[in-house]
Amino acid sequence: MKPLHIETPLIESRPLSAHAGRGVWLKMEAAQPSGSFKLRGIGRACQDHARRGATRFVSSSGGNAGIAVAYAGRRLGIPVTVVVPETTSDHAVALLRQEEADVVVHGPSWQEANAHAQSLMGGHDAFLHPFDDELLWDGHAGMIDEVARTGWRPDAVVVSVGGGGLMSGVIQGLRRNGWPGVPVIAVETHGAESLAQSVAAGHRIELPRITSIATSLGARQVCARAFDLAMDHPVVSVVVTDGEAVQACLRFLHDHRVLVEPACGASLALAYGGHAALQPFEKILAIVCGGATTTIETLQAFSG
Structure with missing residues (x-):
């Protein structure tokens, strides 16, 4: 049976590369028919x-x-x-x-x-x-299969983390393509950082509530698979502010004419801010996970 998703573009971003001071490539999952990698x-x-x-x-x-x-x-x-x-x-x-x-x-x-x-x-x-289903992780891994088929290999992959389904799929894809040592930079927003707090605690924690505007990252607890992978794979946990995520969305709209939600903007914020987590790497793959429910009016209201 033919898959319901499409193969998405892998493009080099000159604007994000300039801001990050290193090569940034984008896996454009926002182009999926439903609006996101899901x-x-x-x-x-x-x-x-x-x-x-x-x-x-x-x-x-x-x-x-x-x-x-x-x-x-x-x-x-x-x-x-x-x-x-x-x-x-x-x-x-x-x-x-x-x-x-x-x-x-x-x-x-x-x-x-x-x-x-x-x-x-x-x-x-x-x-x-x-997000918590091995069928989902296996399906999400396909985006890394597509990258591998181009012959280009990243030094690190930047992903947004909510419940952990995307990160789990990306790591599964890295491993099945012979890239088990490629680090994953896992990005969350303040008020939705269940993975970051779990990594710091050494066990899965559950947030009492979600206070971030990045509601797609609003899982109070990451799935067990994502936490186990964070302990077993080279994963760097990073937390950004809501403001940084929203500004990244607006800048990305200007630079690439694509509207994404703050959950996706959290990852893009690292390149726009030249974040220290990117410094050890020369070739960055950022998963532009998308987001169908965001509007420009919503982003402008958030940016105040």
Whole structure:
């Protein structure tokens, strides 16, 4: 079965390279049909569940994961129910309905929405977790396969971390392409830094709440796989401010004519700021993970 995602461009960014003082290449996952990298793993998982006879997909994300499930379900002809928390924007709900998903609003946060989604599961339904599923990691790893096929090899990969699904997939991709020593620079925003705090503590911690505006990074606890990889792979944990993430989004829009969300801007902020974490490396691969629910008005309001 043909994949639901597309092979995305790998481009050298002259603006970001100039700011970083080293070569910065971009894996343009914002170009995916659903607007983010999530479609790689979620599309693969949905196709797998469809082959097993699933008659409905259920998701608990009002963001990129939910949109990816809705897109995959529409393409596969399988109904989709997405449970979103009350904090989900009207724009995000509209995007989900545009993909013909049945949207249920429930609870003050993702935790409550997720519990309600689980309660809706029927015997032939398939649940699509936003980040904690080996099918997702294997699908996300494909972006590194595509980089490897070009013959270009990075010295380090910069990724944004929320629940840890993207980082898990990137590291899986590095290892299966014979690049186990390539470091990953894992970026979070203050108020959503569950990985950074877990690494500092030496065990997985759970944040009491999310205070960052980068809601796509808003997992109060990273998945166990991501934490284990942070202990086992060369991973550098970096935390930036919301302001740095938003300004990076606006600068990236100016430089590359592509609108991304603050969760993605967190990674781009390292290049724009010439962050010390990049200094040991000459060739940087930044995953431009995307973000479908952000608008220019939202970014301008955040930038104040």
